[in-house]
Amino acid sequence: MNKFFSLLIVSILLSWTSCSTDFSLEGDWEDVPIVYGFISVQDTAHYIRVEKAFLEPGGDATQIAKIPDSLYYDNALVQIEKVLSGEVYTLERVDGNLEGYPREEGPFATSPNYLYKIKADEIDLTGGEEIRLLLTTGENTEPVTAQTNVLRKLTPRDNSPSSPAKLYPYDKDVNFSWFIGEFAKVFDFRIRINYKESVPGSTELVDKSLEWVIDKNLIKEGDPERISVGIRSERFYQFIGGALEPVSDRFRTLESMDLIIVGGGQEFVDYFEIADANLGITSSNTIPVYTNLSEGLGIFTSRYFLVREGIEFDAITMDSLRTGIYTRELSFQ
16 A cells, blocks of 8 residues: 655655755645655555645744644545546545554644545556546636556566576676566665574574665666666675674574565656756756646656565575675674
8 A cells, every 4th residue: 555755745665866845835825736646556545645735924834734724625526537438436535544554743733644545446447557636626626637657567587686596706797677567667676685683692583684775766778678787796795794783692694685676657757857957067956846737736656566575595695695705794604
């Protein structure tokens, strides 16, 4: 299921760089709709956050943010339309605190924490179809709209890398690749390294892991069906050597690694391109606001999670971890 983020800052499983969402809050009581929706065919329910932002001239934004009535529309109508068929589905307003998604403490009111929900089996989205968000905030108002394509499944390549993986010698490039579904344009690529660590004075072993961020916004280029990333083996040992402290009162054992890939749609690429275009040496270094809504601010897009678990290591890789220059003090056995 989707996780939801604060009104003015979005951070996802596809990690964004920090984004500025500064805009004028003061005006003649003209509300600004704020929408965040991340749709995935893997979710059992789809949630969309809908809020508003406006401030009476001369008002105090820090105080108004604490008032729920200032954040939420009383009678907003939130719908998703399947563009090809024209079918329209209405989402139900729920309290995220009761759905298992409490709002973090911060500048905004935390209770109630309204979200708009529809169960996946009620709308039955499929990868590749185009959908449209329809938001009506009051009577006699035109709907705020946004469109995206639902991402298709991402599929791992079982032999890239092979299991057990061979991460030696240091100058060897190890290839990681996966097949992409239609409309996936940008990827967050991470490796989770799983190991066990003994408890001093005990025979107990505790499961632990390290998360190695390879690329936060890998944009698709070249082969339209597959993404491939080559990683120099030496980087694997350098990462572990920098992430763990040397120990002498316990031991560690390397278990496996997992590939974690999050694919995002074209809307994320547009965001990155807008940000990069305004961060050159002659720019103001102010990241402009990105939105794909017809009015207001926010993003309506799609994503897909891929996890390939349990890639083991061969004996020489294990020996290189025990005795190598970067990791010999870490007590791996």
